[in-house]
Amino acid sequence: MLIIKNADLINMSDICHENKDILIEDSKIKEIGNIDVSKYENAKVIDAKGKLVTPGLVDPHCHVGLFQDIVGDAGSDGNEMTSPIVPEVRGIDSVKPHDPSFEHALNSGVTTVVTGPGSGEIIGGTFCALKTYGKTIFDMVLKEEVAMKMALGENPKRVFGSQNKAPSTRMGNAASMREALFKAKEYYEKKKEYEKQVASGKEDAKKPEFSMKWESLSRVFDGMIVKIHAHQEDDITTALRIIEEFKLNATIDHCTSGWKIPEVLKERNQKVIIGPTFGTKTKIELKDKSFEAGRVMYENGIMFGIMTDHPVVPLENTTTQAGLFVKNGLPWIEALKALTINAAKVTGIDDRVGSIEVGKDADIVIWSGDPFHYMSKAETVVLNGKVVVEN
Incomplete structure (x- = not known):
């Protein structure tokens, strides 16, 4: 189980939400909103505060x-x-x-x-x-x-x-x-x-x-x-x-x-x-x-x-x-x-x-900055619910 906290989320569905959390379980996106981490003791938590988060x-x-x-x-x-x-x-x-x-x-x-x-x-x-x-x-x-x-x-x-x-x-x-x-x-x-x-x-x-x-x-x-x-x-x-x-x-x-x-x-x-x-x-x-x-x-x-x-x-x-x-x-x-x-x-x-929505594959990127800026990088990449890149 994985929780991404405090994301500036561009979900590509209804586009942009600030300070949102994403709950990921069994390779899928299970919940998007304000998630109480204390309910999920065994979850890995990533704090994405101030970071842009997009679909893979x-x-x-x-x-x-x-x-x-x-x-x-x-x-x-x-x-x-x-x-x-x-x-x-x-x-x-x-x-x-x-x-x-x-x-x-x-x-x-x-x-x-x-x-x-x-x-x-x-x-x-x-x-x-x-x-x-x-x-x-x-x-x-x-x-x-x-x-x-x-x-x-x-x-x-x-x-x-x-x-x-x-x-x-x-x-x-x-x-x-x-x-x-x-x-x-x-x-x-x-x-x-x-x-x-x-x-x-x-x-x-x-x-x-x-x-x-x-x-x-x-x-x-x-x-x-x-x-x-x-x-x-x-x-x-x-x-x-x-x-x-x-x-x-x-x-x-x-x-x-x-x-x-x-x-x-x-x-x-x-x-x-x-x-x-x-x-x-x-x-x-x-x-x-x-x-x-x-x-x-x-x-x-x-x-x-x-x-x-x-x-x-x-x-x-x-x-x-x-x-x-x-x-x-x-x-x-x-x-x-x-x-x-x-x-x-x-x-x-x-x-x-293609979007961050409940039920879809948990393919998510946390960016260091604007994805289209030449200095930005994919800081964390989640694919099928697993953290596979940590730059």
């Missing part, structure tokens, strides 16, 4: 564990580039729990990461949601498969075009994605019809032939989140057409040029995940990369999270990157939302993480 941070899109730090190619397991369509692969099967980046993230206040395949394929497999502390993957997993990764733009057409294979153009990218979705939808409909016939008692109902590929992809027609990698405006609008055509529950990830066409995103109530925004504009797709994006998305009422895309921006720079969005006009609290509750919402894990 959530990165909604990265590749930690799949592209391992230090070891180079030997630790690069994030792209199954043997085919442009590989929905059957699962990011969790490539995660290396002892990638030092997990510890770096934890020490920086990041307690949950949504990590998975890169963008070398049109459909690259599933992302997982993990906590950043644990001895094995079983200790870390929050959700084994949280989203299906898809990609438009330069990456897949370069990978396969260089082998003289399809796709080699943007229209080839879109055609490959559509063809796969049509096949998965046909598989899905046959499976549902078979299940309907069995339920009605039809004895000669013919079971469709099993396909691991289409079985995996067909889950998007039951609401599985789709993460579509798209940087520039034409790829973003292609993603929007495909989302509408197949009625997908999707986010547009990176959405680098999206701040130039916010009305298009707003009209469709489209959720996005922006970033990474640190670094140079290494290719034409990144020409519109700007820290103005957060302010524009917020002003247009667009739901968004902020990603690092680790290892592109190291996870330990999560708050530094977000602070630059604040510098460029994004309200402070909205930047924090983009790293907590909104990051959790756009990845479908807000029932567990």
Whole structure:
């Protein structure tokens, strides 16, 4: 049992409370209010007086564990580039729990990461949601498969075009994605019809032939989140057409040029995940990369999270990157939302993480100062109810 006393609490639910206490038991938040410590003789007590206390941070899109730090190619397991369509692969099967980046993230206040395949394929497999502390993957997993990764733009057409294979153009990218979705939808409909016939008692109902590929992809027609990698405006609008055509529950990830066409995103109530925004504009797709994006998305009422895309921006720079969005006009609290509750919402894990509320996972950070100030650090990190960092 753990009690955090006297916290200046930003819970991300009804936002800010001064001098509040948090009671934690069995990995969950049990009570928030004014707690009488004398009732809990065996509890560990942390006095957070004068400290800012927030939920653990959530990165909604990265590749930690799949592209391992230090070891180079030997630790690069994030792209199954043997085919442009590989929905059957699962990011969790490539995660290396002892990638030092997990510890770096934890020490920086990041307690949950949504990590998975890169963008070398049109459909690259599933992302997982993990906590950043644990001895094995079983200790870390929050959700084994949280989203299906898809990609438009330069990456897949370069990978396969260089082998003289399809796709080699943007229209080839879109055609490959559509063809796969049509096949998965046909598989899905046959499976549902078979299940309907069995339920009605039809004895000669013919079971469709099993396909691991289409079985995996067909889950998007039951609401599985789709993460579509798209940087520039034409790829973003292609993603929007495909989302509408197949009625997908999707986010547009990176959405680098999206701040130039916010009305298009707003009209469709489209959720996005922006970033990474640190670094140079290494290719034409990144020409519109700007820290103005957060302010524009917020002003247009667009739901968004902020990603690092680790290892592109190291996870330990999560708050530094977000602070630059604040510098460029994004309200402070909205930047924090983009790293907590909104990051959790756009990845479908807000029932567990992203805010400090009774019943949710006890993932909490006590900060030495403003999280977005370069001198501040995550002084104490609680994950699943245990103190795992004490700086």
